[in-house]
Amino acid sequence: MAPDASDALAAREIVQQFLNAACTGNVDLLKEFAGKLDEGKGLAKTVADIKDANKRGALHFAAREGQTEVCKYLLEELKLDVDTKDEDGDTPLIHAARQGHNDTAKLLLEYGANPAIASDLGATALHHSAGLGNIELLRYLISKGVDVNSESDAGSPLIWAAGHDQPDAVKVLLEHHANPNAESDDDITPLLSSVAAGSLPCLELLIQAGAKVNMSAGGATPLHIAADAGSSEIIKCLLKAGADPNVTDEEGLKPIQIAAASGNRSAVEILFPLTSRVETISKWTVDGILEYMQSETSRQQEELKNTKELSVPKNSTSLKKELPEVTPEAKKKAAEAKSRGGDAFSRKDYQEAVDAYTQAIDMDPTDAIFLSNRSLCWLRLGQAEHALADAKACRALRPDWPKACFREGAALRLMQKFDEAANCFYEGVQLDPESKELVDAFREAVDAGRKFHSKDNQKPKP
The missing domain is CATH 1.25.40.10 (Tetratricopeptide repeat domain)
Incomplete structure (x- = not known):
């Protein structure tokens, strides 16, 4: 191996050992490897410049692994940027919050981390705390003035909490005036998210807070989603709160038809007395609805299969192209x-x-x-x-x-x-x-x- 190539390989190995030291919390080893990599720029500059392929540095790795002492050393002695972002726009605070490392997250905040900074996908530390049901960190972040209604590409923190069946987090967010009817870009609300997660406790909390039960996303209401899942308790809860069993989705189907297509007999039985007759179904009984909808589903799936077979390219390799040199x-x-x-x-x-x-x-x-x-x-x-x-x-x-x-x-x-x-x-x-x-x-x-x-x-x- 040529000397230059050998030197480069050795340097890469030291970089990996340095980042591993950040992950394992070995401050002394971290300093040792940083010293080996320093080429006269100074230790702080050297450490700040060491990144992996995803632009994650020692502070990202230490925060992700909950290595609070390493974070303290990097921030206190080397004065690294506490809000440095990796390739995905994640800060060390977001990494710590995502893994539920409360002490590390609090340390980062003490050293000036901005809790309002979001990743490229729009998620903040508050979103991750809500999704994990991390009440301690959730309350701490709110006390720092973080907006409880901050939006991400996947919705608000309340949507995250409800969608992960975290009733305690839902309760805390609602106590701090989170909007129970906040919609994501594709019209998902916290209530719809709770129904999709099959979370009756979250659903009940949201209804008490004034969440709308007859909203729709993609043409489907929460009752359609519950009927598809076949959750009897959630269906009953929605109906009690005023959900309309006769609303149709974008394909003209009522919740009872969705339940029948999915083979959810108990859901069909609950909805049957409350649903107006659908004229296309000749036998308007529980068994008749189930039989008709499952037959229709099988027919549509066969049509879809045939369409997919016709659309497969004959030679997918022809889609590849040579990339130019830059x-x-x-x-x-x-x-x-x-x-x-x-x-x-x-x-x-x-x-x-x-x-x-x-x-x-x-x-x-x-x-x-x-x-x-x-x-x-x-x-x-x-x-x-x-x-x-x-x-x-x-x-x-x-x-x-x-x-x-x-x-x-x-x-x-x-x-x-x-x-x-x-x-x-x-x-x-x-x-x-x-x-x-x-x-x-x-x-x-x-x-x-x-x-x-x-x-x-x-x-x-x-």
């Missing part, structure tokens, strides 16, 4: 354009951000991050088709990147193609099972579309 100068200019785009995005000047990211893409069409960022800008501008085109191009460049899956799913969700969005989010979850943003987005897309459940259940088993 000069160092072009990469530098692309990075500068990306920086301008980030500044414009932070000012919420999304059109200017689009223009900047377009310049970056023109200079370096091989960097998927530029496409991901421009896709998000298009979403903010309500341009779903442009957002989808960029997201697809992003996934073509980096098919194993969870964020690319999220971007495509978000664009499809804005277009109300909920079943396709759910597929994209699910692919992202498979790549990154720990991403609560992807898990929440997947769940909500499934809830809004409903069809994804039945399609997934009908996949042939290997």
Whole structure:
């Protein structure tokens, strides 16, 4: 091996050992490896510049693993930026909150961490605390003045709490005036999220707080979602609160038809006395409704299967294309354009951000991050088709990147193609099972579309 290559490999190994020391909480070892990597820039500068492929540094790793003493050393002695972001826009505080490390999160806040900073997907530390049901950190963050109604691509903290069956967190958020009817970009509300999670305690708390039971997302009401899941107690709770059993979804189906199509007999029996007759179903009995709807479901699934077989490309390899070589100068200019785009995005000047990211893409069409960022800008501008085109191009460049899956799913969700969005989010979850943003987005897309459940259940088993 050439000397230069050998030196580079040795340096990479020291970087890995340095980051491992941050994860394990070994401050002495951390200092030792940092000293070996210092090339005269000074220890603080050296440590700040050491990042992995996802732009995560020692502070990110220490926060994620709950290594409070390492965080204290990095902040107190080296004066690192407490709000430094990784490639996904996650700060050390978000990493600590996501893993439920309360002491670490509190230390970061003591050293000036901004609890209102959100990741690229819009989620703050408060969202993660709500989803985990971490009441201690939830109350602490609220005491710091964090907005309980802050929105992410997957909704408000109350939607996260309700969607993860965290009644204590729901109660705390409602006590601090969280909006029980706040809607996400695809019309999901906390109540709908609680129904999808099968959480009767959360549902009851939200109804008491004035949550609307007859709202709809993707044409489906909470009663449609409950009927699909077959939850008798939740159906009864909704009906008692005034849910209308005769409202139809975007396909003209009532909750009883949804329940029957899913084979939920108990739900059909509860809804039957309260539902007006559907003329297309000749035998208006519990058995007659079940028989008719399951027959219709089987027919539609067969049609869908035939359509999918016809749409499979004959030669998928022909879709691949060669990527151009990009000069160092072009990469530098692309990075500068990306920086301008980030500044414009932070000012919420999304059109200017689009223009900047377009310049970056023109200079370096091989960097998927530029496409991901421009896709998000298009979403903010309500341009779903442009957002989808960029997201697809992003996934073509980096098919194993969870964020690319999220971007495509978000664009499809804005277009109300909920079943396709759910597929994209699910692919992202498979790549990154720990991403609560992807898990929440997947769940909500499934809830809004409903069809994804039945399609997934009908996949042939290997």
